[in-house]
């Protein structure tokens with residue numbers, strides 16, 4: 001057992017203390033302690049989030065922006081202060097560059113529609129990559145279909161790293177936008193987004209980054225990255241479901257038309273004509289998920305207090321430990337061996353179907369995901385239908401990785 005593994009407390013990071021913040025982790029499944037390795041699908045919620053939602057619903061509930069009364073004012077203030085927390089977390093220049101959405105999917109669809117209306121026309125091109133989640137493929141395909149435009153795809157090598165030379169070759173005068181995942185949900189690859197943005201900007205092309213699997217592992221600085229849009233989901237960063245963020249540079253958000261009409265996004269409505277409200281309201285039609293947004297703000301404070309660097313260091317140790325242990329299991333094939341990656345292990349075991357592996361792991365108390373993880377074109381690259389995925393978070397432990405490895409060896413014995 002390595003020194004690092006023996007110690008629950010690495011630097012300033014006490015995983016036992018952290019686990020106590022997440023009530024759901026403290027339970028047994030089929031009589032076995034729960035090992036929750038499905039964090040790329042959704043993350044668990046710390047008590048501060050559960051408590052604030054309970055408190056808001058019990059004591060403060062009222063719709064935002066519309067009331068003259070005390071509760072509505074109070075809720076509006078908390079909602080807008082959550083926006084500022086997101087601004088600080090991303091280091092965005094302005095709070096009005098932060099749009100609350102339902103999640104990454106909603107954010108990308110908003111850009112695909114609004115940016116598409118503004119700038120995309122027949123024969124134009126959108127560049128995505130071979131490792132995108134369906135959420136960063138289908139909205140662009142729909143846009144291309146509407147406008148008669150085309151999709152271009154950056155390939156990756158077998159380790160799961162994007163081929164930047166191929167990317168450069170795809171750029172031309174017809175390219176209108178580049179939309180790339182920051183960290184792959186299937187392979188864990190962390191893409192060199194700053195470089196990808198710089199290459200696009202040399203050609204005056206804006207870039208959208210899908211941050212669904214990066215925001216909880218990396219510290220993201222949108223001004224330094226210089227991306228034009230950045231999207232993430234609250235539920236993947238230990239926050240409430242049904243919350244999400246679209247960051248957009250002021251310049252684009254001002255130019256783009258709204259993608260939904262309704263209450264709260266207007267300045268003046270007549271039957272002949274409507275004028276729209278200023279940012280960010282222009283992109284937030286209808287009653288927002290203000291309780292969720294405030295919960296998201298609370299979790300960002302919680303993570304900032306722990307320290308994103310501490311989280312990253314600890315997860316890196318989990319990653320190295322897991323890679324070392326899994327790669328020596330005979331018959332286990334890992335997918336995603338990029339030099340820069342998050343703590344995601346996708347693999348196939350002998351010729352056992354991924355679904356069977358997942359089912360047996362479940363009976364041992366280990367929650368993983370199986371299948372294509374909404375990245376079917378990515379698996380076409382490897383000529384398989386999908387895999388088993390163990391995706392870790394900062395509340396997972398070295399011992400849980402040991403248990404996974406032991407469980408996989410048992411499954412192999414059962415099938416041999």
Ligand code: PMP
Pocket residue numbers: 040041102103104105106133135136181183184185210212213233374
């Ligand atoms: N992009 C990536 C990389 C993802 O992992 C996911 C969720 N699996 C999404 C987009 C979509 O996120 P949501 O379902 O929260 O909108």
